[in-house]
Amino acid sequence: HGRGEAFDYLIGERTIEPALEATRAAAAALLLAKRPVISVNGNTAALAGEYVVKLAEAVNAKIEVNLFYRTRGREEAIASLLRSLGAKEVLGVGERASATIPELMSERRRVDPxxxxxxxxxxxxxxxxxRTEALRRMGKTVIAIDLNPLSRTxxxxxxxIVDNVTRAMPNLLEQVASMKEKDRGFLEELLRRYRNESVLKSVLSYxxxxxxxIDEVELGKP
Incomplete structure (x- = not known):
């Protein structure tokens, strides 16, 4: 969390253009998806739970609780919060997380079939x-929200999307709303042209x- 805050400061605590480019691609991917799922941990539920529920509704996605430290109590608490925000169904709680992601050792390997x-x-x-790497190996399109452009995720x-989750989720919802009427060809072309590596390089350049x-301003002070 501390590292994330440091990176947020480095991007000026705002949504920069490369993050918006990634957000547009993410919106297209979610709208084109046949079986989209939003994975939720405690921090995501606390910081952006309302937008998780709204986004799931907008793209017809399922919501699944997935925790590094799994206890039935924590799972239920997150599911209960999401339901109080309007989620109709929350997957991944208790016995529902009966399948596993290959090659993962932590509790995060447990997923809902x-x-x-x-x-x-x-x-x-x-x-x-x-887990991001493991999901990619399974052939899934993985959309990450991460303030650190150098992280493995x-x-x-x-x-x-290199942005704070509190800005990224509302932005994503907005992009989905503006693209919902676009035809499939438009969305596919947008995704085809997207290059994640180049977006991350743009973030680092920024x-x-x-x-x-900042250095020049600070050094210029008497």
């Missing part, structure tokens, strides 16, 4: 690198430029 296991597109805000996801500017 009706959710992440069979999803074609998975949105993973605030995710760890191991950011580098291994199909689409990485940070480097901003650091130089």
């Amino acid at each position: 009706e959710g992440i296991l069979t999803a074609d597109v998975v949105l993973v805000p605030l995710e760890d690198g191991d 950011a580098r291994s996801a199909s689409i990485t 940070i480097a430029k901003r650091l130089m500017e």
Whole structure:
């Protein structure tokens, strides 16, 4: 969390253009998906639960609880919060998480057979690198929200939105709403042209430029 806050400061605590480009691609991927799933941990539920529920409704996605430290109490608490915000169904709670992601050792390997296991597109805000890589190996399109453009999650996801989850989720919902009427060809072309590596490089260039500017301002002070 501390590292994320540091990176948020480096991008000026706002949504920068490369993040918007990734958000547009993410919206297209979710709208084209046959079985989209939003993976939710405690932080995501607390920081952006309302938008998780709204986005799931907008793209007809399932919501699945997935935790690194799994206890029935924590799962139920998150599911209960999401339901209080309007979620009709929350997967991945208790016995429902009966399937496993191959090659993962942590509790995050446990997934719902009706959710992440069979999803074609998975949105993973605030995710760890191991699971992002494992989901990619399973052939899934993985959309990550991660403030650190150098993290394994950011580098291994199909689409990485380098932004604070509290800005990224409302932005994603907005992009979905504006693209909902676009035809399939438009969305497919947008995705075809998207290059995650180049977006991450743009983020790093932005940070480097901003650091130089901050440095000049600070050094110029009497």
